[in-house]
Amino acid sequence: MSKTDATVDERIKETSKLRKALIRPELGAIVGTIAVFAFFIIFAGNSGMFNAQGVLNWSTVSAQFMIIAVGACMLMIAGEFDLSVGSMIGFAGMSIAIISVTLGWPIWVAILLTFALCIAIGALNGIIVVRTGLPSFIVTLAFLFILRGFTIFFPQLIERRTIIGGISEAAEGDWLAPLFGGKVGGGFFIWLGDLGVIEVFSRGTRAGQPVVDGIPMLIIWALGLVAIAHIILTRTQFGNWIFAAGGDAQAARYVGVPVNRVKIQMFMFTAFCACVFATCQVIEFGSAGADRGLLKEFEAIIAVVIGGALLTGGYGSVIGAALGALIFGVVQQGLFFAGVESSLFRVFLGVILLFAVILNTYIRRIITGER
Amino acid sequence: MTTEPIIEMRNIEKHFGPVIALNGVSFDIRPGECHCLLGDNGAGKSTFIKTMAGVHKPTGGEILFGGQAMHFDSPRDAMEAGIATVYQDLAMIPLMSVTRNFWMGREPVRKVGPFKFLDFKTANDVTMSEMRKMGINLRSPQQAVGTLSGGERQTVAIARAVHFGAKVLILDEPTSALGVRQTANVLSTIDRVRKTGIGIVFITHNVRHAMAVGDRFTVLNRGKTLGTAARGEITPEALQDLMAGGQEMAALEGSLGGTV
Incomplete structure (x- = not known):
C-alpha cells in the first residue's frame, strides 16, 4: 500500500500475515490435525497405530466420516442442514439389501435404484x-424419524428381522459392487511387501502376502469427493452460487442466482454422499442393519464445523471438513490404540465442537469487521 | 426535454389482496438524468421500484421500455433489459470477497477441456479497475465485503450494475444508513454514473440528498404520485411538505407549476 495514494484510508491498518492466515476457514482444522497427530505419536507411537495396518485402520474410519462430511459441508455452506443423513444411511443400506437379497435382483440394479431413491428423497x-x-x-x-421408521419397519415386515445378510454372496461377480467394496493398488502393496517397506504375513494361508492388500474403495471415494467438491466450491460458477445462496439468499436472488435450485441440488448431493457411505458399508459388511448410521448426521456436522464452516451458512471449506473428519477418525481409533476407554471419544467430540464454534465466531467477527 | 424516456411507467397499480399499495403511479426516466423518487415511509416507494425491477407484476397500468410495452416475469428479465437495482441492505454478501460479490450471478468462466472454471484473473482485474473508476482503491479483490464501509458496499453494487451494462440504475435509499462523508461519496458516484448516460432512479426520503444530485423529483404519497418537478422549479421546503402528506397542497400546486 503506497502512502502517496490519496484514496487510501489512513485508518485501516495493514493486515498482518498472521491475521490473514487466521481468516482462512481451514486454520482451526489444520492446527487440530497437527495437534492430534502429535498427541498420538507421543502417546501411542509404539502401539502399531502408525504401521501400515494401523494407518489403514484410522484412514478407513476417517474416510467414512469424510464422505458424509463433504455432503454436509456443501449443504451447510448453501445455508441448510440435513439431520436425516444418519437415517438415510440406514435406509439406503436396507434398500440395497431388500432389493438384492429379498427380491433377488442383481446387486447393480439394487445399488442404482437405491441411489435414485435416496437422491429423490434428498430432492424432496x-x-x-x-x-x-x-x-x-x-x-x-x-x-x-420417517426414514429410520421405514428402515426398521420394512425388513421386519418382509423378513421378520432387522438385519439382512447375504449381500456378499449377491455381490459376487457383480460389475458395480467392486466400485464400492473393492480394493485398489494390490500389486503396489505386494511390491512394498517384497521390498520390506511394509510387513508381510509370516504364517497361515496368506504367508508372504503383505498385511495390507490394497486401499479400500471407500478411501478413494472419500478423496475423490473431497477433491471434486473442493474444486466445484472454490473454482466454479456453481461454487460461487453455493456461497451466495448461503451467505444471503435474498441478495443472491436479486442478482439472478437460482438459489432454490442450488439448495435443492445440495440436498441431493448430501443424500448422494450418504448413499455412497451406505453402499460401501453394506458391501464391506455383507449385511444391512436397521440401526446403521445412527448419529452420523451430528458427526458430519461436527466435522464440518471443526473444518471452519459457519452454522449460519455462506462460509466454509471442504478441505477443512475433510481435516475435521480426519481428526475424528484419528482420535476415535487412536484412543483405542492408546488403550483409553472409548467412551471418552464422546467427551472429546463435545469439547472440540465447543472450541471450534467459539473459534469460528471469532473468525467471522474478523472477516465482517463486527465488534 | 428532447430525449426519449428509457422507461415510462403509466398509471401503475399494484394490489396485494385487499391492500392497494399503488394506485396509479406515473414515472419516467431519461438517459443521463437522476430522477429522485421521494416519499415517506409507507408511501409505496419500495413496491413501485420492485414493480419496475420485475419483482412484482403490476395489477394495472403499463410499462414502456424504449417506447415498447414490456412485461417482466422476473428480476432476471428486467436485469437483462438493462434495469439494475441496488437494494439498501441486500446489495452485498459480507462474508464473500469483493470479486465474488461483484460477479455474483454472472461469473466469468474459462474453459479447460469440457470443464468450466471461474476465471479469477479476469474477475479480479475487472473488479479492481471498475472500483478504481468509482474512486475506491481496494486493498485486494479478495477482501471480504464485510470489511468495507456502507458507502463502499453501495459503490461496489453500483460499479457492478454499471459494468454489466445497466441503462437504468435504481438505487433504493442508498444513503439512508450512511454517515455524512460516505453519503457524499455515494452522491458523487451517482453524479459520475449519470454522466455516462445511465438513467438513475434515486429513492430517498432525505430532501437534501435528493436536491444535491436530482434533475427531477417525483413525490409519492399513499400509493399515488403527487407530482413531478424539475430542478429549480421547486424548493426543498416545498418538497418536504409534499412528502409530509399534503397538508399544504394548495400552496404546493402553485409551486409545482401545474404539473400535478
Missing part, C-alpha cells in the same frame, strides 16, 4: 425446505 427434503420456507432443521428432523 430440499423442495419442502425452499417451498415452505421452514428451517431445514425441522424438515430434515422429520425425515430423520
Whole structure:
C-alpha cells in the first residue's frame, strides 16, 4: 500500500500475515490435525497405530466420516442442514439389501435404484425446505424419524428381522459392487511387501502376502469427493452460487442466482454422499442393519464445523471438513490404540465442537469487521 | 426535454389482496438524468421500484421500455433489459470477497477441456479497475465485503450494475444508513454514473440528498404520485411538505407549476 495514494484510508491498518492466515476457514482444522497427530505419536507411537495396518485402520474410519462430511459441508455452506443423513444411511443400506437379497435382483440394479431413491428423497427434503420456507432443521428432523421408521419397519415386515445378510454372496461377480467394496493398488502393496517397506504375513494361508492388500474403495471415494467438491466450491460458477445462496439468499436472488435450485441440488448431493457411505458399508459388511448410521448426521456436522464452516451458512471449506473428519477418525481409533476407554471419544467430540464454534465466531467477527 | 424516456411507467397499480399499495403511479426516466423518487415511509416507494425491477407484476397500468410495452416475469428479465437495482441492505454478501460479490450471478468462466472454471484473473482485474473508476482503491479483490464501509458496499453494487451494462440504475435509499462523508461519496458516484448516460432512479426520503444530485423529483404519497418537478422549479421546503402528506397542497400546486 503506497502512502502517496490519496484514496487510501489512513485508518485501516495493514493486515498482518498472521491475521490473514487466521481468516482462512481451514486454520482451526489444520492446527487440530497437527495437534492430534502429535498427541498420538507421543502417546501411542509404539502401539502399531502408525504401521501400515494401523494407518489403514484410522484412514478407513476417517474416510467414512469424510464422505458424509463433504455432503454436509456443501449443504451447510448453501445455508441448510440435513439431520436425516444418519437415517438415510440406514435406509439406503436396507434398500440395497431388500432389493438384492429379498427380491433377488442383481446387486447393480439394487445399488442404482437405491441411489435414485435416496437422491429423490434428498430432492424432496430440499423442495419442502425452499417451498415452505421452514428451517431445514425441522424438515430434515422429520425425515430423520420417517426414514429410520421405514428402515426398521420394512425388513421386519418382509423378513421378520432387522438385519439382512447375504449381500456378499449377491455381490459376487457383480460389475458395480467392486466400485464400492473393492480394493485398489494390490500389486503396489505386494511390491512394498517384497521390498520390506511394509510387513508381510509370516504364517497361515496368506504367508508372504503383505498385511495390507490394497486401499479400500471407500478411501478413494472419500478423496475423490473431497477433491471434486473442493474444486466445484472454490473454482466454479456453481461454487460461487453455493456461497451466495448461503451467505444471503435474498441478495443472491436479486442478482439472478437460482438459489432454490442450488439448495435443492445440495440436498441431493448430501443424500448422494450418504448413499455412497451406505453402499460401501453394506458391501464391506455383507449385511444391512436397521440401526446403521445412527448419529452420523451430528458427526458430519461436527466435522464440518471443526473444518471452519459457519452454522449460519455462506462460509466454509471442504478441505477443512475433510481435516475435521480426519481428526475424528484419528482420535476415535487412536484412543483405542492408546488403550483409553472409548467412551471418552464422546467427551472429546463435545469439547472440540465447543472450541471450534467459539473459534469460528471469532473468525467471522474478523472477516465482517463486527465488534 | 428532447430525449426519449428509457422507461415510462403509466398509471401503475399494484394490489396485494385487499391492500392497494399503488394506485396509479406515473414515472419516467431519461438517459443521463437522476430522477429522485421521494416519499415517506409507507408511501409505496419500495413496491413501485420492485414493480419496475420485475419483482412484482403490476395489477394495472403499463410499462414502456424504449417506447415498447414490456412485461417482466422476473428480476432476471428486467436485469437483462438493462434495469439494475441496488437494494439498501441486500446489495452485498459480507462474508464473500469483493470479486465474488461483484460477479455474483454472472461469473466469468474459462474453459479447460469440457470443464468450466471461474476465471479469477479476469474477475479480479475487472473488479479492481471498475472500483478504481468509482474512486475506491481496494486493498485486494479478495477482501471480504464485510470489511468495507456502507458507502463502499453501495459503490461496489453500483460499479457492478454499471459494468454489466445497466441503462437504468435504481438505487433504493442508498444513503439512508450512511454517515455524512460516505453519503457524499455515494452522491458523487451517482453524479459520475449519470454522466455516462445511465438513467438513475434515486429513492430517498432525505430532501437534501435528493436536491444535491436530482434533475427531477417525483413525490409519492399513499400509493399515488403527487407530482413531478424539475430542478429549480421547486424548493426543498416545498418538497418536504409534499412528502409530509399534503397538508399544504394548495400552496404546493402553485409551486409545482401545474404539473400535478
